[in-house]
Amino acid sequence: MLNFRKIISEQKPFIVLLAIIIVMSFASSFFFTIDNITNILIQASIYGIMACGMTFAIIGGDFDLSVGSIMALSGLISVLAEPYTGQVFSIILGILTACLLGLLNGFLIAKCHISSFIATIGTSYIIKGVALKISDGNPISSQNSWYALIGNGKLFGIPFLILILIALVLATWYILTSTRFGRNIYTMGGNAEVAHNSGIHVEFYKISVFILSGFAAGIAGILNSSKLNTASALQGDNAALSVITGVVIGGTSLIGGVGSIGKSIVGILIFSVITNALDLLGVFSYYQTAIRGILLIFIIGMGAWSRAQSKNE
Secondary structure (H helix, E strand, O other), rough: OOOOOHOOOOOOOOHHHHHHHHHHHHHHHOOOOOHHHHHHHHHHHHHHHHHHHOOOOHOOOOOOOOOHHHHHHHHHHHHHHHHOOHHHHHHHHHHHHHHHHHHHHHHHHOOOOOOOOHHHHHHHHHHHHHHHHHOOOOEEEEEOHHHHHHHHHHOEEEEEEHHHHHHHHHHHHHHHHHHHHHHHHHHHHHOOOOOOOOOEEEEEEEEHHHHHHHHHHHHHHHHHHHHOOOOOOOOOOOOHHHHHHHHHHHOOOOOOOOOOOHHHHHHHHHHHHHHHHHOOOOHHHHHHHHHHHHHHHHHHHHHHHHHHHHHHO
C-alpha cells in the first residue's frame, strides 16, 4: 500500500513549485504563456548550471561561496582573451581558470583543513579583486558577434542555455546515481570519518567536488557574459547565496550526504518562479529580497519541522 504521507514529504519541493505555478496562472494572465515560461527557464539556466556543481559540494558536506566570483572572472577572461587566442581557446581558457580556482579551494579545504566557509569566502574576495583589476572595474563587451550567439542562440527553437542545462543535469544525475565516484561523495558527506575508515580517499573527493563546482561556475560565467555580450567583475555578486538557497530549498541537506540534482533544479525553479511572480505582480524591488528571504525561512522551516515529526513517530 502506498504511503502517501511519505510520498508528499519526499516530493514537497515539487508540490510547492506546482502550487506556485497554479496560483500564478490565476493571478496573472501573462504567467502561463510560452514566452514567460521560456523566460523563466532561461533565467533559471545560469543558476541551474551552477547548482550542478554546488550539489556535488553540498552532498559532500561542504559548500562553495566563491562561485559568483569564479563566474565573473571566467566570463571576463573569455572575453578579454578572445582577440588573442580565438573564440574556442578563450572559452577553454575561461573554463580552465575556473577549474584551477576550484582546485585551489579544494586544496585549502582538504589539505590545509580550512573550513569551506572561510576558504571559499576568502578566495571569493581575492578572485573578485583580480576581476576588478583586469577589467579596471568596467564592463567589457565582446567584439565578436559569434560570442553572443552561445548565450542567445537556439536549436530547433530551444535556447542553447536550456539545452546545456539539461545536458549538465543529466551528466550530474548519472555521476551521482550510477558511479562509484558519486556513491563515495554521498558516503563522505554523510560521515567523512566513516568514509575514510572505509578506504575512501576523502581528500581526493573533497578536492574533486570543488573542481566540479568551479567548472560549473566557469561554464555559467561564460554563458552569462555571452547572453549579455558583456563581462563584468560585478556579475555573479549574489550568485552563491542564490544557488545555495535554491539547492537547499530543493531538499539537498547542508549537513551533507543527502540530496539529488533533480531536487536542486526544482529548488532553483522555485526561486526563479517566485522572482518572476513578484515581477508580474508589480511588487517593488525593495520588498522582493525580503519576501524571498521570508519564503526561504518558511519552506526550509517546514521541511525541518516535517523531518522532526517523522523522527518522533
